[in-house]
Amino acid sequence: MDKSLQVICMGLMSHFGLIFFIYPERIITSTHKGHWEPILIQCVIFILFLSLYLKGLSYFPEQNIISILKILGKAFSFTLLFPVLLYLVITTIELVSAYAEVTNIIFLANTPTWAIITLMIFISTYIAVKGIETILRTALLLFCIFFPLILLMLLICFQDIDWHNAFPIIDTDFSFFRQPPYYTSFFSFAIVFSFLGFLPKKISYNSKKIMLAVLFLIPFFFLSVYLPLLTFGNETASTLLFPFITTLDKVQLQWLIFDRATLFFALSLVTFIMLLTSLLLWQSSIIMNQYFPRLKQKYHIVALSVSIFIICLCIPGWQETEKLLWWNTPFRFYILIVLPLIIFLIGVRRKRVS
Amino acid sequence: MDGEAVLLLGLHSIVNLIKTKEILKKDMDTSEAIHSVKVKRTLFKRKCVEINSEEAIESILQGKLIVYSKEKNIMLQFEPLPKDLTRSIEPPVNENVLQGPLDSFIENMSTNIGIMRKKVSTAQLSVKTYTVGSDQKKNLSIVYLNDRADKSMIKKIISHIEMNQHTNILYLQHLYRFMGMRKWDVIPQFNNTEMPLEAVDGLNKGKVILFVDGYPFALILPHLLWDMFVQANDRNYAYPIMGAIRFLRVLGALITLIFPAIYVALVAVNPEILKIELALSIAQSREGIPYPPFVEITIMLLIIELIIEASIRLPLSIGPTVTMVGGIVIGQAVVDAKLVSNLLIIIVAATSIANSTVVGFQNALILRLLKYVVVIFASIYGVLGILSGLVFISAYFASREIFGIPYTSLAKRRGEIG
Numbered sequence: 091m092d093k094s095l096q097v098i099c100m101g102l103m104s105h106f107g108l109i110f111f112i113y114p115e116r117i118i119t120s121t122h123k124g125h126w127e128p129i130l131i132q133c134v135i136f137i138l139f140l141s142l143y144l145k146g147l148s149y150f151p152e153q154n155i156i157s158i159l160k161i162l163g164k165a166f167s168f169t170l171l172f173p174v175l176l177y178l179v180i181t182t183i184e185l186v187s188a189y190a191e192v193t194n195i196i197f198l199a200n201t202p203t204w205a206i207i208t209l210m211i212f213i214s215t216y217i218a219v220k221g222i223e224t225i226l227r228t229a230l231l232l233f234c235i236f237f238p239l240i241l242l243m244l245l246i247c248f249q250d251i252d253w254h255n256a257f258p259i260i261d262t263d264f265s266f267f268r269q270p271p272y273y274t275s276f277f278s279f280a281i282v283f284s285f286l287g288f289l290p291k292k293i294s295y296n297s298k299k300i301m302l303a304v305l306f307l308i309p310f311f312f313l314s315v316y317l318p319l320l321t322f323g324n325e326t327a328s329t330l331l332f333p334f335i336t337t338l339d340k341v342q343l344q345w346l347i348f349d350r351a352t353l354f355f356a357l358s359l360v361t362f363i364m365l366l367t368s369l370l371l372w373q374s375s376i377i378m379n380q381y382f383p384r385l386k387q388k389y390h391i392v393a394l395s396v397s398i399f400i401i402c403l404c405i406p407g408w409q410e411t412e413k414l415l416w417w418n419t420p421f422r423f424y425i426l427i428v429l430p431l432i433i434f435l436i437g438v439r440r441k442r443v444s
Numbered sequence: 445m446d447g448e449a450v451l452l453l454g455l456h457s458i459v460n461l462i463k464t465k466e467i468l469k470k471d472m473d474t475s476e477a478i479h480s481v482k483v484k485r486t487l488f489k490r491k492c493v494e495i496n497s498e499e500a501i502e503s504i505l506q507g508k509l510i511v512y513s514k515e516k517n518i519m520l521q522f523e524p525l526p527k528d529l530t531r532s533i534e535p536p537v538n539e540n541v542l543q544g545p546l547d548s549f550i551e552n553m554s555t556n557i558g559i560m561r562k563k564v565s566t567a568q569l570s571v572k573t574y575t576v577g578s579d580q581k582k583n584l585s586i587v588y589l590n591d592r593a594d595k596s597m598i599k600k601i602i603s604h605i606e607m608n609q610h611t612n613i614l615y616l617q618h619l620y621r622f623m624g625m626r627k628w629d630v631i632p633q634f635n636n637t638e639m640p641l642e643a644v645d646g647l648n649k650g651k652v653i654l655f656v657d658g659y660p661f662a663l664i665l666p667h668l669l670w671d672m673f674v675q676a677n678d679r680n681y682a683y684p685i686m687g688a689i690r691f692l693r694v695l696g697a698l699i700t701l702i703f704p705a706i707y708v709a710l711v712a713v714n715p716e717i718l719k720i721e722l723a724l725s726i727a728q729s730r731e732g733i734p735y736p737p738f739v740e741i742t743i744m745l746l747i748i749e750l751i752i753e754a755s756i757r758l759p760l761s762i763g764p765t766v767t768m769v770g771g772i773v774i775g776q777a778v779v780d781a782k783l784v785s786n787l788l789i790i791i792v793a794a795t796s797i798a799n800s801t802v803v804g805f806q807n808a809l810i811l812r813l814l815k816y817v818v819v820i821f822a823s824i825y826g827v828l829g830i831l832s833g834l835v836f837i838s839a840y841f842a843s844r845e846i847f848g849i850p851y852t853s854l855a856k857r858r859g860e861i862g
Contacts, residue, residue, distance in 0.1 A: 197826075198713070198828060209829075216839060223842075225842075227842035227843075227850060228838045231841065235838070347722060348719065353827050364835055
């Protein structure tokens with residue numbers, strides 16, 4: 091059965107969750123002119139390796155990434171999957187603690203962080219335990235409920251922009267390559283579509299549709315950076331911790347009964363992140379199942395989420411989360427670049443042999 | 445009979461004895477003196493079967509008449525005229541339909557199947573009847589269209605029925621368990637409807653209809669989320685109007701879930717997101733109310749639930765009294781006594797109105813229960829709680845599968861379900 095729509099909803103929503111909070115700040119601080127260059131480079135890398143990954147997977151229509159890697163031998167597949175597992179778990183920790191922190195800073199000043207962490211982990215564990223089909227279906231439902239709201243909010247943001255702020259357009263020295271924030275900003279690209287490799291065979295998808303959805307997604311990366319930039323100008327925007335959220339906050343509309351409609355926007359993004367977390371938990375539990383096949387997948391998920399919860403509690407604040415983001419960079423490139431390459435090469439080799 | 449005395453055995457309460465006797469007499473007059481049992485079977489121009497005494501008890505309980513001849517010591521089963529114990533076909537009572545067909549199902553299963561046969565005249569219509577129960581037997585029929593229904597689902601249903609053939613079905617709850625539903629699931633496998641129109645629509649979409657004898661509803665299987673928002677009769681209107689009506693129902697469902705929660709969230713946790721004028725007027729209306737919004741809204745919602753429950757229970761002549769008293773209490777006195785705020789009355793009213801927009805009382809009940817989940821989440825986490833409540837409910841809906849068909853799927857046949 092073709093489940094492209096559900097898969098696309100999942101991918102889009104997760105990306106939306108990742109784009110609008112941390113990403114703009116990273117890009118704006120990593121360069122001060124020609125912001126489109128770093129974004130474009132990222133998008134090209136993203137599309138290139140995603141298509142490689144899809145191509146690689148298409149050589150094995152009935153298999154998931156784990157059985158594909160098993161072709162190389164058990165020891166190899168264990169070593170190749172370990173960084174993936176590590177990245178998945180660390181990303182889950184980052185996501186939960188970062189978004190709990192953000193929510194705490196911006197909206198729920200009186201609620202303790204641990205309470206928000208508890209909520210996020212509880213809901214994502216619940217969804218993950220129910221399995222991948224539930225995750226995808228939930229994605230579709232939430233997409234229908236929240237997506238119109240998010241598009242509306244994005245449209246509203248256009249009211250204060252000044253196109254002159256886009257200048258200077260050209261940056262010739264590519265200084266952003268020397269900035270650590272630039273590498274952490276790959277955070278918004280790396281993780282989401284890796285789940286395509288984990289799907290069981292009964293969930294099929296159409297690669298072309300997915301690539302189309304990704305093309306639809308690309309403008310939003312630009313919007314998330316350029317809307318704050320065009321509204322505030324580079325100098326002001328670079329001082330903001332969450333440029334996009336601030337841009338939304340600045341918007342005033344007469345006909346809206348809410349003064350701070352940002353809240354709905356940002357918090358629906360947090361719910362998208364909950365869904366992404368559940369997906370990551372599910373993915374990690376599949377890898378864990380390889381290492382400890384005797385335990386049921388359910389228990390893997392619960393064990394993982396309990397340990398992630400404990401680790402999240404130990405992270406005291408925003409600074410530490412940022413450090414974690416930086417440390418995680420090598421794994422990020424592993425997932426983004428190395429893993430698709432490996433899958434692609436195995437696929438090509440197999441095609442030649444047969 | 446042929447000059448020989450026979451005994452008629454049967455239950456007076458379910459057999460129309462006088463008319464049956466008349467028929468018997470009329471038939472006997474024309475009959476000649478015949479002695480062989482074989483001919484006697486067609487004696488009354490009706491089907492007669494020779495049976496033993498154990499079968500006799502069973503058939504008497506089922507409303508048959510036994511003709512017992514003492515001399516020959518044989519028993520013949522005879523189909524008598526039944527007493528009229530069922531009501532006639534009437535307009536639906538629990539569901540309303542505007543500008544659509546007005547017949548509804550009744551307690552008698554064979555009448556219901558007859559209605560279906562009349563509305564769907566195709567050779568593809570299959571009816572399978574089973575008798576289930578350990579000591580209290582009951583008939584159960586499944587009706588489906590051969591060319592449309594999903595074969596594997598029918599197989600599963602039949603295997604469930606055959607597996608549990610010796611379980612009594614007294615209430616629908618037994619049937620849910622019978623069909624393999626877990627005890628604490630909120631969403632049943634069946635969508636029940638009183639209207640043949642809906643049942644026919646279900647058949648055409650490849651669903652399976654289940655009739656239980658004595659229960660005046662068609663149970664449509666599987667029950668999907670989308671059933672909450674569509675009624676077959678919608679298709680009798682123009683397309684844009686149909687869309688608008690359905691959109692309204694979706695909105696109603698969302699309002700039911702969100703409105704009470706948003707009151708709690710905005711007043712207790714996130715007041716800053718409201719426009720300052722609105723925030724002030726809310727604060728003013730809550731002036732002097734001695735408890736937190738969560739308690740306030742729980743009290744009011746509880747009162748509404750009580751009124752709904754009471755108005756179902758009360759005789760029709762006393763019902764309006766409760767409505768009036770409830771109206772006065774809720775509308776004026778509670779606010780004047782500074783027990784709850786003005787705004788809350790509006791919220792509660794909007795919620796209970798919105799709740800009724802969804803199709804089917806059983807679906808409205810699901811939402812009625814689930815809104816409390818969102819209220820509880822909202823009272824702890826504010827707006828984040830509302831949204832996570834919605835995520836939780838969506839995930840719950842998404843996790844539900846009925847005979848392999850996901851609850852959230854839209855389409856008709858299994859192959860098309862996404």
